[in-house]
Amino acid sequence: MEKKLRRESVCVQAGWTPKKGEPRVLPIYQSTTFKYDNSEQMARLFDLEDTGYFYTRLQNPTNDAVAAKIAELEGGVGAMLTSSGQAANFYAVFNICQAGDHFVTSNTIYGGTYNLFGVTMKKLGIECTFVDPEWDDKRIEAAFRPNTKCFFGETISNPGGHVFDIERFARMAHKHGVPLIVDNTFATPINCRPFEWGADIVTHSTTKYMDGHATSVGGAIVDSGNFDWNAHADKFPGLCQPDESYHGLTYADAFGKMAYITKATAQLMRDLGSIQSPQNAFLLNLGLETLHLRMRQHCANAQAVAEYLEQNERVAWVNYCGLKSNKYYELGQKYLPDGSCGVIAFGLKGTKEDAIRFMDSLKMICIVTHVADARTCVLHPASHTHRQLSDEQLREAGVAPDLIRLSVGIENVEDIIEDIQQALDASK
Numbered sequence: 001m002e003k004k005l006r007r008e009s010v011c012v013q014a015g016w017t018p019k020k021g022e023p024r025v026l027p028i029y030q031s032t033t034f035k036y037d038n039s040e041q042m043a044r045l046f047d048l049e050d051t052g053y054f055y056t057r058l059q060n061p062t063n064d065a066v067a068a069k070i071a072e073l074e075g076g077v078g079a080m081l082t083s084s085g086q087a088a089n090f091y092a093v094f095n096i097c098q099a100g101d102h103f104v105t106s107n108t109i110y111g112g113t114y115n116l117f118g119v120t121m122k123k124l125g126i127e128c129t130f131v132d133p134e135w136d137d138k139r140i141e142a143a144f145r146p147n148t149k150c151f152f153g154e155t156i157s158n159p160g161g162h163v164f165d166i167e168r169f170a171r172m173a174h175k176h177g178v179p180l181i182v183d184n185t186f187a188t189p190i191n192c193r194p195f196e197w198g199a200d201i202v203t204h205s206t207t208k209y210m211d212g213h214a215t216s217v218g219g220a221i222v223d224s225g226n227f228d229w230n231a232h233a234d235k236f237p238g239l240c241q242p243d244e245s246y247h248g249l250t251y252a253d254a255f256g257k258m259a260y261i262t263k264a265t266a267q268l269m270r271d272l273g274s275i276q277s278p279q280n281a282f283l284l285n286l287g288l289e290t291l292h293l294r295m296r297q298h299c300a301n302a303q304a305v306a307e308y309l310e311q312n313e314r315v316a317w318v319n320y321c322g323l324k325s326n327k328y329y330e331l332g333q334k335y336l337p338d339g340s341c342g343v344i345a346f347g348l349k350g351t352k353e354d355a356i357r358f359m360d361s362l363k364m365i366c367i368v369t370h371v372a373d374a375r376t377c378v379l380h381p382a383s384h385t386h387r388q389l390s391d392e393q394l395r396e397a398g399v400a401p402d403l404i405r406l407s408v409g410i411e412n413v414e415d416i417i418e419d420i421q422q423a424l425d426a427s428k
Contacts (some may be wrong), residue, residue, distance in 0.1 A: 005072075007073060007189065007190060007291040007292060010069065010072050010073050011069075011073070011190075011288050011289055011290070011291050011292050013059055013288050014068065014069040014072045014073070015045035015065040015066055015067075015068045015285065016065040016067030016069075016285075018078060019027070019114050021379050022205070024039055024119075026065050026066070026282060026285050027061075027062065027282075028062055028063060028278050028279055028282045029053075029056075029060055029061045029062045029278050029345070029406070030279060031056065031060075031278075032055065032056050033054065033056070034052070034053040034054050034055075035054055036052075036054070040055060044221070047246065047247065047249075047366075048249060048254070048262070048266055049247060050109075056275065056278065057269060057270065057273050057275050058265060058266065058269060058270055058275075058294050059265065060275075060281070062278040062281045062285075063081045063275070063276060063278060063281045063283070064334035065182065065281075066081060066281045066282075066284055066285045066288070067079040068218050068219065068247055069079055069285065069288055070189075070204070070206075070210070070222060073189040073190075073193075073220050073288075074184070074189045074193055074194075074195060074202050074222045074224075074394040075189075075193050075195045075196065075224070075225050076195060076202065076222040076225065076260070077223055077224065077225030077257045078222070078223050078261040078262075079220055079221060079222040079223070079261065080220065080221050080264050080265050080269065080276070081206070081218060081219070081220050081262055081281055081284075082218065082221065082269075082274050082276060083217065083218065083219065083229065083274040083275060083276050083277075083295040084205065084207065084217050084218060084219050084274070085183075085185060085203070085204065085205020085206070085207055085208075085218075085219040086112055086113070086116060086205075086219070087274035088203040088204060088205070088219030088220055088221050089113050089116065089152075089183060089203050089219075090116060090121075090274075091221060091264055091268050091269075091274070091366050092152075092181050092201055092221050092264075092270075093117070093121070093126075093150060093152065093181065094121075094124075094205050094268065095124045095238070095260060095263055095264045095267075095268055096149050096150060096179070096236055096238060096239065096260075097121075097149045097150070098126070098238065098259065099124060099125030099126065100125055100126075100147065101125075101127075101147050101148075101149050101150050101343065102126070102127045102128065102129070102145050102147045102148045102149065103117075103125050103126070103127075103128050103129075103148060103150045103151070103178075104128065104129050104131060104140075104143045104148060104150075104151045104152070105117055105128050105129070105130055105131070105142060105151070105152040105153065105154065106131060106132075106133045106152065106154065106157070106164060107130035107131060107132055107133075108132075108133060108153075108154070108157040108160055109152070109153070109154050109157060109158070109183070109315070110154065110157075110158040110159075110162070110165075110183075111381065111399070113183070114130075114393065117130075117152070118393075128152075129143040129316050130359045131143050132298060133153065133162070133165065133169070133177070135289070136377070137168075137172060140172065141172060141175075141176070143241075144176045144178075148176060148178055149235060149236070150178050150179050150180070150181050151169055151172065151173040151178060151179075151180050151181070151182045152164055152180075152182075152183070152200075153166075153169055153180070153181075153182055153183070154182070154183040154184075154185070154186070154341070155182055155183065155184045155185075155187040155192050155194060155335070155336075156186035156187050156321070156336075157187060157342055158185070158186060158343070158371065158401050158405075159256050159343070159345055159371075159379070159381045159399060159403060159405035160319065160345050160399060160403070161319040161320060161321065161328070161343060161344065162319075162328060163321050163328040163331040163332050163335065163336070163340070164182065165193075165331055166180070166182060166194050166197040166198060166199055166335060167197045167198055167216040167220055169350060170197060170199055170200075171197025171198065171211055173200075173209070174198070177231075177232040177235060178235065179200035179201055179227045180194075180198065180199045180200050180233070181199070181200070181201045181202075181203065182194040182199040182201070182202050182203070183202075183203045183204070183205075184202045184203070184204060185204050185205045185208050185209070185372070186208070186209070186340070186341040186343055186372065187335075187340060187341060188204075188209050188210065188291060188295055188341075189337050190291055190292050190295045190338075191295060191338055191339050191340060191341070192300070192335050192336050193404050195224040195226070197202070199224065200221065200223075200226055201223055201224065201227075201260065202221075202222040202224075203219065203220065203222075204219060204220045204222075205218075205219055206218040206219055206220050206276075206372075206375070207342070208371060208372035209281070209291065209294065209295060209298070209342075209372045209373075210284060210291060211283065211284050211287040212264075212287040212290065212291065212294050212372075212374055213283075213287060213373055213374055214370050214373040214374075215283050216279075216280035216283045216284055217280070217419075218276045218281070218284055219276070220281050221261065221264060222261075223258070223260045225255075225256075225257030225260075226257075227257065227260070229252045229259055230252050230253075233252075235289035236252075238261060238263065238267075239251045239252045239259050239260065240252045240253075243263075243267065245267065247268075247371070249343055251263045270285040278373070290428075294374065294410055295339065295341075295411040296339065296396050298317075298339075298342030298372075298408060298409070298410060299322070299338075299339030299341065299342065300323070300339070300346055300413070301342060301408045301409070301410065301411075301413040301416060302320065302333050302340075302342040302343070302408040303320075303322045303339075304413045304417070305325065305344060305408050305413065305416060305417060305420070306318055306322060306323055307399050307405070308417050308420070309344065309346050309420075310323060312323070312424070314348055314349060314428075315346055315348060315349070316345060316346075316347045316348060316349045317343070317347050317348070318344065318345075318346040319345040319346065320340075320344045320345070321336065321340050322340060340347065341372065342372065342407055342408040342409065343371060343372060343405060343406070343407050343408070344405075344406045344408060345401060345403050345404070345405055345406075346403075346404055346406065347402035347403055347423075348402065348404070352380075352383075352401060352402065354427060355380060355402060355404055355428035356380065357402070357426075358376050358404075358423050358424060358427040359380065359423070360380060361422070361423035361424075361426040361427045362419055362420070362423045363419055363422070364376070364411070364415060364416070364419045365377060365378050365406075365416070365419050365420070365423075365425075366378070368381065370407075371405065371407040372397060373407070373408055373409070373410075374409050374410050375409045375411070376406070376407065376408055376409035376411060376416050376419075377406075377407045377409070378404060378405065378406050378407070379404070379405045380403070380404055380405075381403055381405055382399055382400075382401050382403065383398050
């Protein structure tokens with residue numbers, strides 16, 4: 001048996017294995033299409049009877065190498081890159097849901113995902129029920145219905161910093177015969193591998209820590225290969241019944257553990273086309289090569305900043321699971337013992353205007369929409385990224401009106417703290 005590499009080595013080595021005379025660095029296959037010698041070869045590809053490349057919307061060598069690296073990092077059987085994290089979350093759910101179906105999701109999720117699930121997918125005839133992950137099992141299980149197809153949550157919620165009890169919700173989802181889908185963007189597979197705790201499908205906004213440099217928007221879906229679709233065939237006709245668009249092929253029978261990710265690629269990507277460009281996949285791979293180093297620094301810096309904020313008299317509250325006083329500390333130690341991420345949620349004493357003056361007084365730290373890259377940045381979610389939500393929805397999503405999202409970068413931590421302190425002083 002071939003020896004498995006540790007995660008740090010996977011970041012650097014996995015995905016692309018050059019043969020003699022081939023480029024040592026993953027090349028960019030910047031081509032829409034690929035040549036074949038005869039019509040029969042092409043026909044077999046279109047019928048999913050053979051593997052290979054014919055059109056980049058479906059598969060591309062650069063993208064596949066990067067997807068393979070992410071799959072190996074997460075411990076999955078396969079992965080697919082998408083054009084954004086939003087596309088990844090949409091495809092992950094839509095791959096097993098259709099009009100008339102239902103799914104359950106944690107309410108402490110990114111505002112864009114909240115809107116996608118609660119508004120846009122509802123227009124497609126797919127309904128979701130939002131639950132508070134802090135409710136007891138009985139109350140959460142009451143949300144499941146006969147037509148429920150999955151449960152969704154985020155390892156570390158954006159922007160609130162809530163830690164998702166993966167093992168608990170995997171057990172609950174499996175009790176009702178559905179998979180658990182976990183967005184692992186903030187933790188990354190360096191700090192948490194949800195499959196090891198019972199999750200079935202993982203998604204990422206690769207735009208964040210995986211890219212790490214704020215250069216390329218992208219997403220990924222990873223399949224564990226562990227969920228037995230045929231054991232619940234009546235719930236998942238898209239995987240367990242013949243697909244008329246592929247001459248009656250049944251994914252679960254034809255592809256086994258690769259059924260889910262094959263369907264996502266061959267059907268959803270074929271029809272909806274939210275593919276990540278090979279150029280962006282190449283840049284993403286450069287980010288992945290240093291992911292293990294950067295996450296260590298993000299977490300070390302964020303821990304120091306969180307401890308500083310907790311002791312500051314101007315700060316009303318801090319949510320960071322690395323703090324021993326934090327309500328998520330025990331869950332953090334269980335799922336994220338080596339560190340969580342660089343994102344801290346906190347609030348200042350005073351009014352919303354005080355928070356705005358503080359952010360406007362920062363010098364090195366920038367106000368940007370982005371989060372989770374090398375540079376420290378800040379945002380007020382209630383008036384920026386989550387402004388489409390009502391006050392009630394904000395409360396349900398764990399986004400307090402005074403919440404400031406601080407994404408701690410990999411600069412010298414003393415410079416970060418000094419900039420925060422001078423902004424606090426200037427905004428009194």
